[in-house]
Amino acid sequence: MEKNRIISGCKLLIIGGSAGSLEVLMKILPGLNTLPSFAIVLVLHRKSTEDTTLEELIAIKTNIPVREVEDKTPLLPGYLYVAPSDYHLLFEKNDVLSLDISEKVNYSRPSIDVSFESAAEIYGKSLVGLLLSGANADGTEGLLAIKKAGGTTVVQNPESAQMPTMPQNAITYTAPDYILDIEHILKFITLINS
Amino acid sequence: MIDDRELEVLINEVYEYHGFDFGGYSRASLKRRVDRLYQLDGFSNFSEMLSKVRSEPGYFKRMVEEITVNVTEMFRDPLFYKVLREEVLPILGTKPFIRFWHAGCSSGEEVYSMAILLKEANLLHKSLLYATDINPIVLDTAKKGIFPLQMMKQYSENYMTSGGKKDFSHYYTANYGFAKFGEDLSEKMVFSEHNLVSDGSFNEFDLILCRNVLIYFDKDLQERALCLFDESLAKLGYLALGTKETIKFSPIQNRFRQLNREKIWRKTE
Ligand SMILES: C[S@@+](CC[C@H](N)C(=O)[O-])C[C@H]1O[C@@H](n2cnc3c(N)ncnc32)[C@H](O)[C@@H]1O
Numbered sequence: 001m002e003k004n005r006i007i008s009g010c011k012l013l014i015i016g017g018s019a020g021s022l023e024v025l026m027k028i029l030p031g032l033n034t035l036p037s038f039a040i041v042l043v044l045h046r047k048s049t050e051d052t053t054l055e056e057l058i059a060i061k062t063n064i065p066v067r068e069v070e071d072k073t074p075l076l077p078g079y080l081y082v083a084p085s086d087y088h089l090l091f092e093k094n095d096v097l098s099l100d101i102s103e104k105v106n107y108s109r110p111s112i113d114v115s116f117e118s119a120a121e122i123y124g125k126s127l128v129g130l131l132l133s134g135a136n137a138d139g140t141e142g143l144l145a146i147k148k149a150g151g152t153t154v155v156q157n158p159e160s161a162q163m164p165t166m167p168q169n170a171i172t173y174t175a176p177d178y179i180l181d182i183e184h185i186l187k188f189i190t191l192i193n194s
Numbered sequence: 195m196i197d198d199r200e201l202e203v204l205i206n207e208v209y210e211y212h213g214f215d216f217g218g219y220s221r222a223s224l225k226r227r228v229d230r231l232y233q234l235d236g237f238s239n240f241s242e243m244l245s246k247v248r249s250e251p252g253y254f255k256r257m258v259e260e261i262t263v264n265v266t267e268m269f270r271d272p273l274f275y276k277v278l279r280e281e282v283l284p285i286l287g288t289k290p291f292i293r294f295w296h297a298g299c300s301s302g303e304e305v306y307s308m309a310i311l312l313k314e315a316n317l318l319h320k321s322l323l324y325a326t327d328i329n330p331i332v333l334d335t336a337k338k339g340i341f342p343l344q345m346m347k348q349y350s351e352n353y354m355t356s357g358g359k360k361d362f363s364h365y366y367t368a369n370y371g372f373a374k375f376g377e378d379l380s381e382k383m384v385f386s387e388h389n390l391v392s393d394g395s396f397n398e399f400d401l402i403l404c405r406n407v408l409i410y411f412d413k414d415l416q417e418r419a420l421c422l423f424d425e426s427l428a429k430l431g432y433l434a435l436g437t438k439e440t441i442k443f444s445p446i447q448n449r450f451r452q453l454n455r456e457k458i459w460r461k462t463e
Contacts, residue, residue, distance in 0.1 A: 069438070070440055071438050071439050072412075072413060072416075084437075084438055087409075090222035093221065098222050098223060100223045100409060101263060101436075102226075102227075102263040102265055114226075118226075121222075
């Protein structure tokens with residue numbers, strides 16, 4: 001929070017969320033217009049089968065073009081991607097997304113930890129990880145990996161979260177670079193690469 | 195954890211010593227699987243793992259079993275099966291004899307699901323289901339047709355969503371926490387090892403299913419597999435992939451027409 005440095009050289013903002021995170025996104029997304037040379041990937045815990053509805057819901061709320069994720073979809077700056085249900089989302093070296101149907105992690109598929117760790121390996125310092133509201137412990141390991149790889153970590157202020165467990169757990173174990181409430185999250189994102 | 199360079203060394207050595215080529219596998223997932231095995235087996239450094247893989251054929255076998263992802267379900271994506279039931283099988287049913295190929299069938303749940311569809315469409319007697327995988331352990335399970343009983347509730351729901359009208363429990367007998375599927379379903383199945391990286395076409399098929407296997411391959415290897423399927427499909431045959439896989443961007447795509455929103459393509463020539 002204190003550091004308040006503007007993030008530059010970011011290639012990817014990866015956002016993890018569980019229960020109560022969609023509400024946050026619905027508030028943030030309308031405030032974003034363009035993503036200067038970075039992409040956003042959303043990894044949300046969701047029920048299978050409701051795939052398209054979530055993407056449509058998000059697409060309605062934002063001017064940023066939303067791209068459907070299939071296996072080996074290229075990750076392009078300026079676009080927003082939503083991890084599909086029932087697959088883990090992984091990142092490849094050539095800026096391509098891969099899917100994986102292996103066992104659930106933290107009772108979840110997609111698991112936030114899995115995607116955060118994979119993104120950390122590929123994007124290192126050029127990665128910003130943001131963890132939102134949720135009622136479990138997914139995301140903490142992932143944020144640690146991002147930190148270790150030199151990326152920037154941001155956690156929603158648990159007081160502003162509908163379900164504080166997930167962000168609180170991350171704060172306890174990772175000492176994130178920023179702890180922000182919803183309004184400041186929006187401001188933070190608009191400053192990336194600006 | 196092993197690093198990127200070590201992973202490449204492992205891939206090369208495995209090819210050299212055992213003739214298995216994982217060079218075309220997607221690295222992100224492969225690395226996770228190798229890391230998992232490294233931890234599971236308590237190696238303290240990479241060269242320890244490497245020498246075990248090199249010199250112990252038994253351990254190499256274990257490695258193949260562990261780095262392949264074998265997670266599967268019966269009637270996974272029920273709406274996909276509904277389209278098979280309502281749109282594909284009625285057309286295939288007009289043929290005197292129908293051949294299926296499940297490439298990457300894992301422990302067989304997909305194959306038994308298909309056999310149930312065929313039985314209900316009264317087509318099983320004139321069908322033959324070839325089911326292949328590189329992992330011999332999952333093939334053994336598939337041959338037995340024995341799956342965990344605790345999964346049956348979910349499978350039964352999937353089955354009903356796919357348009358199934360029967361009582362799903364008629365298809366198996368429950369015993370000691372397992373569900374054994376009847377031989378009336380399995381008698382038309384042929385299981386065998388087949389490697390999509392290196393093996394060729396072995397028959398002509400009317401429907402090839404290869405679901406959630408290509409996600410583990412890079413673009414080049416995907417292309418190889420898709421060409422193999424193209425070669426192995428009869429005229430007007432069908433190709434079915436997983437819900438997030440596609441033949442778009444591949445050279446075979448202009449010989450195929452997509453059926454609808456499900457990932458089913460029909461060969462047009
Ligand atoms: C996730 S499972 C898919 C099972 C089933 N088709 C489904 O969708 O539920 C992937 C399977 O592909 C197999 N596989 C991986 N590489 C292969 C190869 N080169 N040739 C044949 N099968 C392979 C694995 O052993 C595994 O059983």
